[in-house]
Every structure is written in structure tokens, then in C-alpha cells.
Amino acid sequence: MEQLNTLINIVYILSAVTFILGFKLMSNPISARRGNLISAVGMGAAIIVTLMDTHVERYEFILMGMVVGTLIGLLFAFRTPMTGMPQMVGLLNGFGGTASLLVAWAEFHAHPAGQGIFGGIVLWLTAIIGSVTFSGSLIAWAKLEEKFISGKPVMYTGQQFVTGAVLVGILGAGIMFALDTVAPEAYRYFALFSVLALILGVLLVIPIGGADMPVVICLLNSYSGMAACASGFIVQNNLLIVAGALVGASGIILTLIMCKAMNRSVANVFLGGFGAPVSGSGVDVVGELKEVKADDAYLMLEAANRVVIVPGYGMAVSQAQHAVRELTEALEKNGAEVSFAIHPVAGRMPGHMNVLLAEANISYDAMVEMDAINPTMETVDICMIIGANDVVNPAAQEDKTSPLWGMPIIEANRARTVIVMKRGKGKGFAGVENLLFYRNNCRMLYGDAKGSLQALIGEFKSAAGS
């Protein structure tokens, strides 16, 4: 028995090592896959030895949970299209939170006595972080799917007051609960702060607009780790704490990267409302929109030596990544050098564009980060923008009154010629006119990105055929 416990703990240490190693090997796309496998083996080993724990006295519920969870997990993993990754990660964040909430509830239900004040605080923390993560993630998911609620920010008067009142309620119920977890009212307090935390999750995410979702998803990712970490304190398990802290740190790092790439603070994102109509005039737009048709755009591309493609959320929406690959191949056959400039907040989650391009079989060394591509922009013959808008808006550098002011951008305007693929004349997420579109070196190619790309590919093919 003592020996079994030692064995379990040794395996936990090894599992912790595999998780850390797994993240470490992710520093490089070649070793990343091995890292993921190593991490999975560590997880499997930890699960197996926990099943051997002498405290586990029956297996029917464990078995049911394992079978159902594994099946659903596999379904998610193999059925989700790459364009749906933000939604899937969003949902999984929520499930992680739910699991922690349920563990806290089960522990409190089985052993209300003997928790002491620290035990009470830990139960409270786990339940509220788990609840906020769960409901917040569901809202984030719905916003990304644009199924049940619109992706637009939802604002109402007294918003901050309501959120504040809910916070006070959670804190008050938590204090009453932690002071005496055996009292007959304790269960009611537990229910109260859990439900209030579920409401808080909704209140926090509902005012945030669709294009700010990368930040929200990152933060909820972090919360799901923190919830796991807190539940580690409940069952007094080191491995939960280490793994939870790693995930928590990862989510926070990504959150900060996203915020920096939008030149906004976390608080600014969460107070919400970005993307609502902007008051104030800003600088006057000079110039006019110059439309180009596919046949002329082809002639421009045909003569280009260096082409940079800037993908955005619009590429994901029209599922155009495979057409992008085909055009890239045609351009390369024509002797041009093609690379992809990827803004950190392009798409709906960090790295979204990279995954889509990789799915279409585009070599990852052609994908260049914003800071690396900008200094070379002047040598670019054609910068082609596919479904991106705010991330290439020079207003960020030229118009101090613009909501985009100060945001780092891909400096497409410095390329010799810019071709913008865009569905219509609408504004970007920030609701700001894009100064780039009015520049002399900019041409607008209207229409669905996939259709426009296929027209260009057709031009290349017929030229090769004749």
C-alpha cells in the first residue's frame, strides 16, 4: 500500500516532466509532434496509476465517464474542420472548467466537514473559476459560430454596475461559505456563488466583439488551467497543480501577445464595446477606391518577382486557403517568390492563419511574422491582401484620432502595388475607413476571395496553355 503510493507519486513526477518537455519541444515545428506524443504518454500513465489508487473503490461511473468522454473527444478531434479550430478550442476550455467545477462540487458533497477555512477558500475558488470558464466559453463559442447570438458586442446601460454587483455577491457568498463549510446554509452558499459565477462568465464575454475573440479564447484557456490548478489544491495533488499552472501561464502569455498586437490593454478589451460606431471625424480620406478586374490583376501578378500575401479572417470565412496554395504554385512556376505575412491577431485565434495555410500544404518557412516582413516591404512588387483589413490600415501609424492608432500593422502600403481582395466596400471590425484602400498604389478586387483567386488561377492556366 505504501509502495503503491510511492509508485503513483513517482509516475506523477515523470508525467509532470513529460508535460514540460512537451511544451519545450513545441519551440520548433519539427519536434513539436514528438512533444505532443510524449505529453500524451505522460497523461496516459498518470490516468492509469490513479485508477490503481486504493481510494478508488468502484469503477462504474469512472468507466462510463471514460467511454463517453473519449468518444466525444475523438469525434471533436477528427470531425472539426481547421477553420473551426477557434470554436473547438473555445469549447474545450469550457469543458475543462466544467470538470473542475464538478470535482469541487463532488468533494464538497462527500466531505463537507473538515475542510477548514483554507479548504473552503479552495473549494470556492475552484467552483467560481470553473463556472466562469464554462459559461464564458459557451458564449465565446456561440459568438464564433454566430449561431445563437451575433458576433457583435452587446452593450446595455448599467453594465458595469451589474457586473460589479455579481462580483460582490460571489465574494460575499464565498466568505460566508468558507467560514463554516459544515453549517446547514453552506450548501446554499455554494450553489449561490456557483450560479453567480456562471452569470459572471456570460456578463464578461457578451460585450466583446467577434474580432476580439482571440484575446477572450486565450484568457479562457488560461482560466481552464487555473481551474485545474485550484482543483489540485482540493484533492492535494501536485500534478494537477503543475499541469494547471503550465496551462495558466500559456494562456496568459498568449493573452498578452494578442493585446500587444492590438495596442490595447486586457482591461480595455474586457470593458468591451470595441467595434461599436466611432464618434469623431478623424482625418479626411484622400483619393478614391480604384477597382481592378481579375484579368488586369493577373497581368500585374504575372510581372511580379516578389509577392507577399496577407491573409485575414476573410480567407477563413470563404475557405480560400486551398485556392491560395494553387495561386502560389502558379506564381512560383512563373518565377516569383511568394511569402505570407501573418499578423498576430489575424483570424479568430492565435496562429489561426498558420494552421489554415499548413492545411493547404503551404510550407511553413514561407510564413513570416509581421516584424520580419515589414523591413523588406519596399522590395515587394505585389502585396495581396486576402480578407484582412484593420491589420493593414496605415491609420494606425498616421491618424492619432483613429481607434487603431498605435496598433502594429503589416505595412502593406509600402509595397510597390497592393491588391486587396474584399467582398464589398464595408469597413473593418474597428469600424474605421481603411486609408490603404484609397492609396494610389492600391487596387480593389471585389468579390468572394475564393472566386477571385480561382479567376486568377484560371488566367495563369490559360496563359500556360496558349
Next chain:
Amino acid sequence: METTILIFLLFILVLSIFLGFEVISKVPSLLHTPLMSGSNAISGITVLGAILAAGLAKGGNNDFAAILGGCAVGFAMINVTGGYFVTNRMLNMFKKKEKK
């Protein structure tokens, strides 16, 4: 909960946070989506706590707690299997093409 255990666990927590920041800041933005789905998988570690709850001995309050634990096992396993398999699927797509 005893204070000595709490302090010990907090000690582990603080070190893990620092380690996490160190290791994860080295992941390139190229791989940030697989990083997040991999994090999903690891946050499924709650499954260990869930197994202990779902395996509580029969009788009294334990029965309902074990059912809650069983549900927690289910949710956590979605993360574990969904997270690891989708991460593997994504990482398989990242290839470097030979220059012709």
C-alpha cells in the same frame, strides 16, 4: 486543510508558474494554435481528481458525489482525447517543402 500542506502546494504552484512562462514564451507564433489545443489536453489533468471522486466508496453522500465525479471524468476526457488528437492532426500538417 493543514497549513503545512497548503504551503507545500503553494510552493509547487509558484515554481510551476515561473517554469511555465519560461518554457512557453519560446513557442513560436507559428504554432500558437496547436499550443492552445495542447493546453486543452493538459488542462484535462483534472481527470485525476475526477477519478478519485467517481471512485468514492458506496453509501451516504458518496453516491451522488461519485455521479458528479463520473460526469467530471467525462468532461475531462473530452479534453484529453480531443486535445491530444487534434494537436497531433494539426502538427502533422506543418511541413517544409523542398525548394525545387
